[in-house]
Amino acid sequence: MSGPRQAVLVLLVCGMIGQVEAAGAEVLAFDEAERQLIESHGPWPPAPRHDPSNRVSGNPDAIELGRHLYFDAELSIDGSMSCATCHIPKTGLGDGLATGKGREQLSRNTPHLFNLAYSRWYGWGGGADSLWAQSIRPIMAPLEMAATPTHVVTRIKDQPLLSCLYQKTFGSPVAGHGEQEGLVNAAKSLAAFQETMVTGRTSFDAFRDALLAGDSNSADQYPVEAQRGLKLFVGKGQCSLCHFGPQFTNGEFGDVGIPHFHGKGVVDKGRYGGIQNLQKTPYSLAGPFSDDGTEKTARKTRHVTLQDRNWGEFKTPSLRNVAETAPYMHNGSLPTLDAVVRHYSEIDEARLHVDGEKILKPLHLSVQETGDLVAFLKSLSAPLVQPINEDMTAAECSPGHTNQRP
Structure with a gap:
């Protein structure tokens, strides 16, 4: 090979090596404290969780019954709306509106339904302590x-398929059960269906696992701006103090400076109202409809206490699939993730309730830092592990054998 050609080849090879090294160099350095926090956000997905208070949790027949009930507008008093009217599969299992639209305009943002099997409380104020109890609320509201x-x-x-699926799930016709028991059983089937709405692995999960395994070749596939955002999330931003664990939430409630008045003289009590509901509803885990014979699941409900600080507190949402669930906050007042990040960056401490979260301080993020945090949050999205089947074509049903868990 001639000299000039050899020189060109050497330059090309060196350039390729340089590109490989540059790609590998795109994995940022994380210190031990950062790595531990990153590790705490997994693994994902978690093992399936069955609800001890719901005897048909995980039951395939209950899931199918719940699926049909979810899309059935005739479940409403006038046939005008179903669960899927507000929790639309194609729009992040929400409705994309600032606040929900029922028979009138509602005052709260419609929450998404992703990964609810792993939640501790349900609703913005935590007015329900189980997924089946939460499923009763909109039906009766x-x-x-x-x-x-x-x-x-x-x-x-009166609906043959629903009747057959109910009998197959619960072992006897709905007519043989009391009306309250029939309602609760319908809600438990809806809960069993919603438990299947688990999101899959994200690009963050792949990065987390690669980082912990020392696999830089896989880790460098994660965008550097998302890595910078992750550093901010577990570091300067202190986001992981409330949004921690595999679900990116503490599952509890806080006042983050979002107004809780939604009309002249009309206040959303937040967690305060949620606890009041827990203390009076017959559908709580401490009530007669729980299937948990050990009553262990009811301990959290029996021990929760009403405090003045609960005014203006709202549930800390999971951040998995957060990019799919705009607008944000309990009142839908922040339209984009960029607006959410800027809210915390520029938070007015004077707007916090007297017992508001003491950890919240203005972050004064730069434009790049804001963009990096948004890039990280967007990396937490993934499709459902089991896509939702919206085909309501009547299936064959024989009410003989049941698949109830023992």
Whole structure:
């Protein structure tokens, strides 16, 4: 080979080596404290979780019954809306609105349904302590589906497929159960279906695992701006103080400076109202409808206490699939992730309730830092492990054998 050609080849090879080294160099350095925090956000997905208070949790027949109930507008008092009217599969299992639209405009943002099997409390104020109890609330709410136990039981009894699936799930026809029991059983089937809405592995999960394994070739596939955002998330931003663990949430409640008045003289009590509901509802884990014979699941409910500081506190949401669930906050007042990050960057401490979160201080993030945090948050998205089947074509059903968990 001639000299000039050899020189060109050497330059090309060196250039390729340089590119490989540059790609590998895109893995930022994380110190031990950062690595431990990053590790705490996994692994994902977690093992399936069955609810001890719901005897049909994980039951395939209950899941199928719940799926049909979820899309059934006739479950509402006038046939005008179903669960899927507000929790739309194609729009992040929400409705994309600032606040929900029922029979009238509602005051809270419609929460998404991702990964609810792993939650501790349900609703922005935590007014329900189980997924099945939370499923009852919109069915009965006067401004939402506005149904009654009688209406729910009648709908299941009169619709052949629902009736068959109910009998297959619970071992006897709905007509043989009391109206309250029939309502609760319908809600437990809805909960069993919602438990399947688990999101898959994200680019963050792949990076986390590669980083911990020392696999730089895989880790450098994660965008550097998302890595910078991750550094901010576990470091300067202190986001992981509330958004921690595999679900990126503490599962509890806080005042983060979002107004809780939604009209002249009208206040959203937040967690305060949620606890009040827990203390009076017959559908709590401490009530007669829980299937947990050990009553272990009811301990959290029996021990929760009402405090003045609960005014203006709202649930800390999971950040998994957060990019799919705009707008944000309990009142839908922040339209984009960029707006959310800027809210915390520029937070007005004077707007916090007297017992507001003491850890919140203005972060004064730069434009690049804001963009990096948004890039990281967007990396937490992934499709559902089991896509939702919206085909409501009547399936064959034989009510003989049941698949109930023992």
